[in-house]
Amino acid sequence: MARLAGTRAPAPAPKIPGLYLFGAVGRGKSMLMDLFHASLPEGTSRRLHFHEMMREAHAQLHRWRTQTPASARTDSGDPIPRLAHALSENRRVLCLDEMDIQDIGDAMIVGRLFQAITDLGVVVVVTSNREPDDLYRHGLQREKFLPFIALIKERMEVVELASARDYRLDRMKGMTVYITPPGPAADDWLTRCMTRLANGETPAPRILSVDERPVRVRAAAGPIARFTFADLCAAPLGSHDYLAIAETFDVVLISDIPCLGPHNRDEARRFVVLIDALYDHRTALICSAAAPPHELYPSGDGAFEFERTVSRLMEMQAESYLGQAHLGPA
Structure with a gap:
């Protein structure tokens, strides 16, 4: 995590990989994320709960679709890149706590959204109770979700927090x-x-x-x-x-x-x-x-x-x- 003190790279994908931290309930994942977020310079990082981000994402999409005339849109019909900019708020690091996919609406957009965010050079740090392969395991149309799991493994370091202590x-x-x-x-x-x-x-x-x-x-x-x-x-x-x-x-x-x-x-x-x-x-x-x-x-x-x-x-x-x-x- 110390490598994040450097300058933001303009590359299409981040040179610094993100982090996917998973483990059993109560092992201190959220505490570690909070400590990491607090250690970064002010304005560098945005920290929110995964479900908060998805609520914000759906609200933004709904607002743009209902309030912006089609003739005035500049996103070529694809709002995801614009949404990635809005959610990352020009921060270099995005910390998302407690990732868990239950809703098909989330499952259908989260992969493209994460790809767009990381394409901006934003480093994404995630905590979850589930290892990547267990996300949305019994969800509808899961085959459309599988590329997101591959994206996690490609662009993030996957680390299990196997603490014996239950916080x-x-x-x-x-x-x-x-x-x-x-x-x-x-x-x-x-x-x-x-x-x-x-x-x-x-x-x-x-x-x-x-x-x-x-x-x-x-x-x-x-x-x-x-x-x-x-x-x-x-x-x-x-x-x-x-x-x-x-x-x-x-x-x-x-x-x-x-x-x-x-x-x-x-x-x-x-x-x-x-x-x-x-x-x-x-x-x-x-x-x-x-x-x-x-x-x-x-x-x-x-x-x-x-x-x-x-x-x-x-x-x-x-x-x-x-x-x-x-x-x-x-």
Whole structure:
């Protein structure tokens, strides 16, 4: 990284390769990026979350298409080079945290966008929980995405951060992860937990694309997501949606889990499937609920089947569970 202190080369592709830093959740990738960004001269580098960049990219494209008459456009019908200039803001280094491709709209433009940015001589530094070959692994039309993986390997040094220490677990130590009852005090605690885990990133709504359908995330910051119980279990979601959430996020916060029973059988069934997905992917859960796990579904049809969920909710509070590495897509 010290080589970036030199002057910017006008070559069509950067002489200094970029860096793709990947590794398990909580190993300090974002911390290293922050230290690197802070070490550069002011105005040299732009640092933002990958999803922030893609939101900005889509907003710019939409604005140009709707506000600029076709006769006044100077991009020969291709806005990507102009977009690359806008996103890099004339900086020599672009730092992108937590790259993860879930949306087909992102997948279809990210390769050309990265090529245009690096053609400007901008050095791109990326962090991700996934090695390049695992990006957008089960996405639609993935064959059109594969050239981007090749571009990463061509123009970036791919480095795995294999630290034995989980910094996420460090931040979660001492956290109460199961709060009763729901209400303003519990909501305030969930907000403080999310702020602590977000590592300085501002939470914002996000949309996951699952089987060409949108799954709305109330608030997300990197690999941290927040929902209400109604968002996840009163809506018509299924196992594929919960698997996508569990694969994408390593910490999920859920507020306002009610007592369950035959009266809300459908919501209870979805909650069981959700907890199974989170548990199987070692996703950390922080939640507020109307009762402790063993009292959530106290009696009635379905109470016996709910006992496995009770066991998992109990285990998911243990430090031994929280210390396990998050499991992404198989």
